[in-house]
Amino acid sequence: MAEHTIKSPLPGIFYRRPSPDAAPFVQEGDTITPGTVIGLVGVMKTFHQITADVGGKLVRFLVENEEAIRPGQPVAVVSDEV
Amino acid sequence: MLEVRNGGFETTVQDYPGRIGMLSLGFAPAGPMDDYAFRFANVLVGNLPGTAGLEITAGGLVIAFQDERAIAVCGADMGARLNGQPLELWRSYLVRAGDLLEFDYLQGPGFRTYLAVSGGIDVPPVLGSRATYLPGAIGGFEGRKLQAGDRLPLGEPMTDPAQAAGRRVPASLIPSYSGYNEVWEVEATRGPQADPDYMTAEDMAFFFSHHWKLDAASNRTGYRLDIHKWQWARESGGAGGGHPSNILDNGYPVGAVNVCGDQPIILCIDGPTLGGFICNAVVAKAAMWKLGQMVPGWSYIRFKEVTLEEAITLLKQQDETIHESNLERS
Amino acid sequence: MTEHVTQPSGVILARFPERNGRPGVVYRNAGDSFLLVEFGEMVFDLTMSFRVLGLDDVIKRNRPAGLIETIPALRSILINYDCRQISVRDLIDFVEDQYEHLPPFENLVVPSRIVELPIAFDDKWTREAIARYVQYQRADAPNIIDGTNSKYAAMYNGLRDEEEFFRYIMATDWWNAALGFFPGLPFAYPLDPRYAVVLPKYNPTRHWTPAGTVGIAGPCLAIYPVESAGGYQIFGHTVPIYDPLQRNPAFRESPVLLRPGDRLRFRPRVTDDELEALIQAVYDGTYQYVIDETATFDVGAYLRFLQEVDPEAKAFRQRQAEAAARVPVP
Structure with missing residues (x-):
């Protein structure tokens, strides 16, 4: 089993949901494919999607919803074991 | 011609000092957020001060060159690579047709970096400037940030690109940027x-000593700081409105700290030109560049009070610093 | 004659009392590139605008080296200057000299266009902006009732309901004293004091307001020319007043529709759908803005009108003050 982390290219606030009352983009345990949106980074009043660069099972998030993140910070762990 | 392969997060054409003399029609000057880095980049490639370059915010820009030019990148480290080779910041290089310049994402402190190309970005001036003014959707390239496929015309270089290349800003003149969770003194x-008419002396003492957190929703329009319960010297805003932060609308200085209700907001170079909230401080023109390198959501600001005379002295010193005679041959 | 007074805080650079019927002047420090010149007291007096625009005109015509531009507002002029070319002391002396020699304004007949603008009240765009504010910024704002600001606006001014508030907006012409905040945004004041509604501002300010939104704060009405942040109570929507792409003949000369000294008149009242069609017609070039280009404004006649309606205006202000005292501010 190989694990991979998805990193945020941007600093800002990490959001797991498209809007406060919507369901999260993905849940821990979900199967994702390359390009799946796993969250948003909000900075400068704009929101940027963080997408998976690999497919597999999203094992866990490494940052909380609405937590401030740095560029290059790993936000989620993906396993190739689905 | 510059060919944009990837526009990155937010890359715009800017010139210094931007669109001056249009505040009374509601046009903020725009221009580079960090004018120190921008102006030095122009000096490095032998451009005149008013020449347009690129402001690259948070990285991601990829461009290809189609002719021989001197270039310089000054500002935050985004791991810039020329044809795959790391590019030193604050230094001029020669590029040739087919060369590829790539910016990764932020590698350390700072938030914006500037690319100057000898001859400059020759987009048509709008109302006297090539600066992109995003809120008004004018200037720069079609009034917007750059995207893949854009082709930017370049002007005629003033000096031989080979001569302009190979120079650097001495280490003593390269500013160090405060890191994440660190304080910038402004x-x-x-x-x-x-004070004393609008705020109390205690309010101002707090203002000049507090470490203000820069909100993640800050951009070229305004830098939002923490909510604070001010004492206020007045009960209400009188004819300006119910809240003591209200006044009858007046012009806003560029760089003013505008207190909107409980929240101070620094009005940046794309900010509003007129409004009805008080301005309790104004950032010294010579310190405006620091705003450009703060990271929204992470940086802290402490305002250091200076007198008008001290602010003018800082400005004159800055003008003398950003000068070709201070460059070194590398 | 020049008597430079300074405060311990250094905010007031000079203060001159009322002379020969001319309002007093206060010069306020506004950083190393700006000087704020304020006339009279912080009261809503529209006639101050005629004086300010008169002085602004002579300052522009006689501008000394280093004076970059002036930003007039209702009772103030913000001056943008280059501190490397002119000292703030010399600038103050220059403005004082111009003010000293300003001719009397009571007999002026000034060019003042009448611009008619259709308006939709409590429209879908306004409701959307308010809904977003409730969702993302502040859910318990007292100025938001049933997803609008208009019910609060009626309460705050002692009016029966939002319909009466809308009638007041349409009952008076609005004098555009200044442009600013964002490109082409009018700061317009009610010419008929019997309908001069007043409102406090948002706290905190809205992150988002759509272009075309009509709002009021203090006594001042604004139309948001571009999508932007904002602090005014919002209640209506009109046709574009700014078009950077200059798609309609009204924008042929300038991307900004309005000028200082214009009178705005809201008519007719339209539905959301009708307004949507009009906006489309602006962009395809077929909408014809209703502008009386040759109209003039007789200051003397206006001053007589103010005297005639003074009892009614006073009664309204009284009613307003009593109502406002019972209503919470944001």
Whole structure:
């Protein structure tokens, strides 16, 4: 089993949901494919999607919803074991 | 011609000092957020001060060159690579047709970096400037940030690119940027609506000592700081409105700290030009560049009070610093 | 004659009392590039605008080296200057000299266009902006009732309901004293004091307001020319007043529709759908803005009108003050 982390290219606030009352983009345990949106980074009043660069099972998030993140910070762990 | 392969997060054409003399029609000057880095980049490639370059925010820009030019990148480290080779910041290089310049994402402190190309970005001036003014959707390239496929015309270089290349800003003149969760000290004078008429002396003492957190929603328009319960010297805003932060609308200085209700907001170079909230301080023009390198959501600001005379001295010193005679051959 | 007074805080650079019927002047420090010149007291007096625009005109015509531009507002002029070319002391002396020699304004007949603008009240765009504010910024704002600001606006001014508030907006012409905040945004004041509604501002300010939104704060009405942040109570929507792409003949000369000294008149009242069609017609070039280009404004006649309606205006202000005292501010 190989694990991979998805990193945020941007600093800002990490959001797991498209809007406060919507369901999260993905849940821990979900199967994702390359390009799946796993969250948003909000900075400068704009929101940027963080997408998976690999497919597999999203094992866990490494940052909380609405937590401030740095560029290059790993936000989620993906396993190739689905 | 510059060919944009990837526009990155937010890359715009800017010139310095931007669109001056249009505040009375509601046009903020725009221009580079960090004018120190921008102006030095122009000096490095032998451009005149008013020449347009690129402001690259948070990285991601990829461009290809189609002719021989001197270039320089000054500002935050985004791991810039020329044809795959790391590019040193604050230094001029020669590029040739087919060369590829790539910016990764932020590698350390700072938030914006500037690319100057000898001859400059030759987009048509709008109302006297090539600066992109995003809120008004004018200037720069079609009034917007760059995207893949854009082709930017370049002007005629003033000097031989080979001569302009190979110079550097001496280490002593390269500013060090405060890191994540660190404090930037920003020189500011008291503003038109400070104490004693609008705020109390205690309010101003707090203002000049607190470490203000920069909100993630900050951009070229305004830098939002923490909510604070001010004492206020007045009960209400009188004819300006119910809240003591209200006044009858007046012009806003560029760089003013505008207190909107409980929240101070620094009005940046794309900011509003007129409004009805008090301005309790104004960032010294020579300190405005620091705003450009703060990271929204992470940086802290402490305003250091300076007198008008001190602010003017800082400005004159800055003009003398950003000068070709200070460059070194590398 | 020049008597430079300074405060311990350094905010007030000079203060001159009322002379020969001319309002007093206060010069406020506004950083190393700006000087704020304020006339009279912080009261809503529209006639101050005629004086300010008169002085602004002579300052522009006689501008000394280093004076970059002036930003007039209702009772103030913000001056943008280059501190490397002119000292703030010399600038103050220059403005004082111009003010000293300003001719009397009571007999002026000034060019003042009448611009008619269709308006939709409590429209879908306004409701959307308010809904977003409730969702993302502040859910318990007292100025938001049933997803609008208009019910609060009626309460705050002692009016029966939002319909009466809308009638007041349409009952008076609005004098555009200044442009600013964002490109082409009018700061317009009610010419008929019997309908001069007043409102406090948002706290905190809105992150988002759509272009075309009509709002009021203090006594001042604004139309948001571009999508932007904002602090005014919002209640209506009109046709574009700014078009950077200059798609309609009204924008042929300038991307900004309005000028200082214009009178705005809201008519007719339209539905959301009708307004949507009009906006489309602006962009396809077929909408014809209703502008009386040759109209003039007789200051003397206006001053007589103010005297005639003074009892009614006073009664309204009284009613307003009593109502406002019972209503919470944001």
